[in-house]
Amino acid sequence: MDFKTSIVTGSALGAMVNAVHDFDKRDCFDSLMKYLKSQCGSRICILYGLRRTGKTTMLQQAIGELPLSECAYLKARTTDTMADMNSDLKALYNAGFRYVFIDEVTLLEDFIGSAALFSDVFAAQGMKIVLSGTDSLGFWLAQPDELYDRAAMIHTTYIPFHEHSRLLKTNDLDEYIRYGGTLRAGETDFEDSALFDDSVSFRDDESTRRYIDTAICKNIQNSLAYYDNGGRFRNLRKLYEAGELTNAINRIVEDINHYFLVEVLNKKFKSHDLGTTAANLRKAKDVDKRTDILDKIDISEVTTRLMEILDIREKEELSVGITDAHTTEIKEYLKALDLIIDLPYEGTTEGGEQELHTLFTQPGLRFCQAQALVYSLTKDKIFSSASERERNLAAQRILDEVRGRMTEDIVLLETLRQIGKYRRVFKWQTARSEYDMVIYNSEEHNCEIFEVKHSKQTVSEQYRHLVNAEENNLLESRFGEIVKRSVLYNGGEHTEENGVEYRNIGEYLKSLPRIALEISQDNLLEQGMKFGV
Numbered sequence: 001m002d003f004k005t006s007i008v009t010g011s012a013l014g015a016m017v018n019a020v021h022d023f024d025k026r027d028c029f030d031s032l033m034k035y036l037k038s039q040c041g042s043r044i045c046i047l048y049g050l051r052r053t054g055k056t057t058m059l060q061q062a063i064g065e066l067p068l069s070e071c072a073y074l075k076a077r078t079t080d081t082m083a084d085m086n087s088d089l090k091a092l093y094n095a096g097f098r099y100v101f102i103d104e105v106t107l108l109e110d111f112i113g114s115a116a117l118f119s120d121v122f123a124a125q126g127m128k129i130v131l132s133g134t135d136s137l138g139f140w141l142a143q144p145d146e147l148y149d150r151a152a153m154i155h156t157t158y159i160p161f162h163e164h165s166r167l168l169k170t171n172d173l174d175e176y177i178r179y180g181g182t183l184r185a186g187e188t189d190f191e192d193s194a195l196f197d198d199s200v201s202f203r204d205d206e207s208t209r210r211y212i213d214t215a216i217c218k219n220i221q222n223s224l225a226y227y228d229n230g231g232r233f234r235n236l237r238k239l240y241e242a243g244e245l246t247n248a249i250n251r252i253v254e255d256i257n258h259y260f261l262v263e264v265l266n267k268k269f270k271s272h273d274l275g276t277t278a279a280n281l282r283k284a285k286d287v288d289k290r291t292d293i294l295d296k297i298d299i300s301e302v303t304t305r306l307m308e309i310l311d312i313r314e315k316e317e318l319s320v321g322i323t324d325a326h327t328t329e330i331k332e333y334l335k336a337l338d339l340i341i342d343l344p345y346e347g348t349t350e351g352g353e354q355e356l357h358t359l360f361t362q363p364g365l366r367f368c369q370a371q372a373l374v375y376s377l378t379k380d381k382i383f384s385s386a387s388e389r390e391r392n393l394a395a396q397r398i399l400d401e402v403r404g405r406m407t408e409d410i411v412l413l414e415t416l417r418q419i420g421k422y423r424r425v426f427k428w429q430t431a432r433s434e435y436d437m438v439i440y441n442s443e444e445h446n447c448e449i450f451e452v453k454h455s456k457q458t459v460s461e462q463y464r465h466l467v468n469a470e471e472n473n474l475l476e477s478r479f480g481e482i483v484k485r486s487v488l489y490n491g492g493e494h495t496e497e498n499g500v501e502y503r504n505i506g507e508y509l510k511s512l513p514r515i516a517l518e519i520s521q522d523n524l525l526e527q528g529m530k531f532g533v
Contacts, residue, residue, distance in 0.1 A: 001091060004084040008073045009097070016073065017064040024167050025061055026054050027513075028154050032062050032130070035152045036099065042124035042150065048136035049156030050337060050362075051215035052182035052201055055132045058156070059101045062130070071099045076107045076133075082114040089122050099128045106133030112142045112227045119150035134215070137223035140336045141232060157338040158361045159183065160414050162510040171506050173490065177406050178202065181362025182211075202364030205372035211365070212253055217246040220333050235325040248322050252330050256340065256358050257369045264398075264405045331358075343412055346438070347429040357427070359409045370402050404454035407505065408436045411452050411488060415439065418512040422519045428475060433465045438479065445480035452505070456491040463487050463500045 008016065035045040047055050063071045072092050074085075085108070092100060100122075105111055111133075118129045133139065136157070143153065159167075161176050167183060170176075182201045201211040221240065224233050230240075239245040282290065334340045343357045360366040374395050408427075415437060416425040424440040428449070437450040453462050465471060466485040476482060486501045488508055495501050 001095060003088045003091065005080050005088050006075050006077060007088060007092070008075075009071070010068075013063065013071060013073055014068055016060050017068070020057050020060045021064060023057060023061065026058055026156065026167070027163050028156060029058055029061065031152070031154050032058060033065060036062060036066065036128050036130070040152070042119050043152055044119045044123050044129045044131060044147075044150060045152045045154065046139050046147070047130060047132040047154050047156065048139045050136065050182075050219070050339070051134055051211070053156040053159065054183050055156055056103055059103060059130060059132055063099070063101060066099050070097055071101070072097045074100065074102045076102060076104045078107050078109075080108055082108060082110050082117060086117060086121075089118075089127070093122065093125060093127055098126065099130075101130045101132070103132050104134060105131045106135035106138045106223070106226070109226055112138050112146060112223075115142050115146040116150065119147070123150075135219050135222045135226075137220050137333055137337055138227060141223060141227045155338055158417070160417070160509070160512075161410065161506070162414075162513060165506070165510060173407065173410075173506050173509075174403065177363050177367050177403055177410070179364045181360075181364045202362075202368040205368060208365055208368040208372075209250070212250055213246060216253065216334070216337065216339065217249045219337065220249060220330070221245050235323070235329055239322075239326065248326060249330055251322065252327055253334070253365075254369065256360070257366055258373070260358075260366065260405075261370050261373055261402065264401055341413065343409065343416065344426040345429050346426045347434070357409070359413055361413065363406055363410060367402065367406060371399060374398050374402070400454070407454040408452040411450070411505065411509065412437050414509055414512055418516045419519055422516070422523060430471065430474065433468060433471050435465060435471075435475070438475070440479045446483045447475070447479040447481075448484040448486065449475070449482055450485075451487045453487060453489040455489050458489075458491060458494075458502060462489070463496070466500055467498060 032045065032047065035043075047058060049055060059073065063073065074088070076085075085102075089100065115131075118131065123129055131139075136155075139147070139151075139153070143151065159181060161173065161180070164176050164180050164183075165171055179202050201215075202208050224230065224236065224240070230237070233240055236245055236248075239248050331340065338361060340358050340360055343359050345357060412425065412427060419425065419439070424438075424442060426438055426440075428435040428438045435449045436452040438447055439450075440447045449466055451463055451466055455462075463485065466487070472482055484501065485499065486503050488503050488505045490505055491502065493501075493503050493507070
């Protein structure tokens with residue numbers, strides 16, 4: 001058949017399918033197959049997400065579950081038009097093809113404004129159409145208008161630990177912190193220099209910046225340019241016209257990370273934990289890891305200097321200044337891409353306002369940028385009198401604190417996303433202490449409290465907040481009886497004499513889908529009993 005676009009069918013398509021036959025499937029694959037096997041009238045399916053999150057592989061795996069003779073795969077090009085698509089889809093339909101997978105459809109300049117063609121014309125005739133594209137913000141923009149009630153949306157950006165673990169055959173939480181967020185099926189040896197190519201997105205600062213530029217900045221920029229003839233740029237138009245929008249998005253992503261690192265350092269350097277860190281470095285059994293550098297420095301001066309380094313950046317000269325309006329809109333688009341999420345804090349704060357903490361859903365992106373910042377601190381003059389070994393040891397201690405905070409955030413995020421529909425999940429914080437996570441059961445009016453530690457050691461100090469009567473009473477006055485106290489850490493599972501449970505973080509994270517299913521089934525059972533079903 002003579003097509004105007006690049007279409008693969010028959011034996012060539014079979015070869016593509018065979019190439020991914022042995023790969024494990026994403027959790028959201030079942031949603032894709034549910035659409036393909038359903039009777040859903042004129043609806044289409046949209047598979048969208050950031051680069052390297054498995055979209056193309058999922059398309060090819062889905063084709064492997066269907067009659068090959070009825071499937072066609074189309075990879076869009078910037079030279080293609082919706083007129084070309086219309087012509088080829090007519091030809092495919094008349095030739096008996098009933099499943100069409102269109103990859104990189106957002107490369108078409110006129111896609112968003114004409115997206116209803118797929119649903120209103122071809123899907124209405126019984127053709128199942130799956131669209132996928134890297135400029136995923138375009139799908140989000142089109143959903144309320146062109147695709148309203150016409151599309152089943154499947155988002156691939158967020159890859160939780162349990163799925164990362166299953167797909168890449170690893171239970172290493174630190175590996176997830178360092179590389180989590182993108183996939184290369186079958187790859188686990190990230191230290192192999194032969195694998196140092198574009199497929200490893202968060203290998204170093206350069207690869208992370210390249211990923212932000214290509215997967216995030218261009219995603220937003222291209223989607224805004226193509227939609228409604230650029231009518232959704234709002235306050236970002238001047239930045240776009242000056243060629244500075246990509247730089248602005250990059251700066252805001254970096255600033256979110258800078259704020260995170262300042263928050264971690266500020267907390268650790270102002271608390272008793274700095275003394276603990278100094279003591280641990282001073283008495284380390286391994287001579288190569290032993291240093292008294294933190295005994296020699298002026299803590300106040302170091303803290304002030306570190307804050308200055310992280311807060312004051314040498315910015316490129318911009319003809320258009322970045323305002324609060326620019327920041328707000330860019331963050332709105334980052335949230336639409338499922339890249340950032342605001343995590344809730346509860347407790348007693350000044351003014352009584354609820355505090356929010358911004359978290360990247362791709363941990364590898366956050367850690368790699370934080371790592372680059374930390375090592376830049378060792379080049380500062382405040383550390384110049386120490387040896388390179390001592391500077392690196394100090395930097396490593398800071399990175400350990402970053403890993404610890406990221407571990408807390410990962411646990412809170414994944415618990416919120418898995419069971420947040422059924423339970424209230426938040427961080428509890430007061431002037432004197434905090435619980436890393438609280439799970440509140442509103443129906444039973446009781447709660448569970450957690451401490452999260454990036455450690456394999458068991459120390460009573462770890463659960464001091466969990467058994468603090470004053471803090472416990474304050475929490476229980478609002479959220480009912482505390483029915484369980486748990487420390488999530490990297491060691492084995494056991495229960496202390498006082499009832500505090502020690503649970504392995506990785507095992508806890510992998511158990512969340514099962515816990516969510518059990519809660520949902522209990523809720524259905526309760527509803528059935530309530531209505532006599």
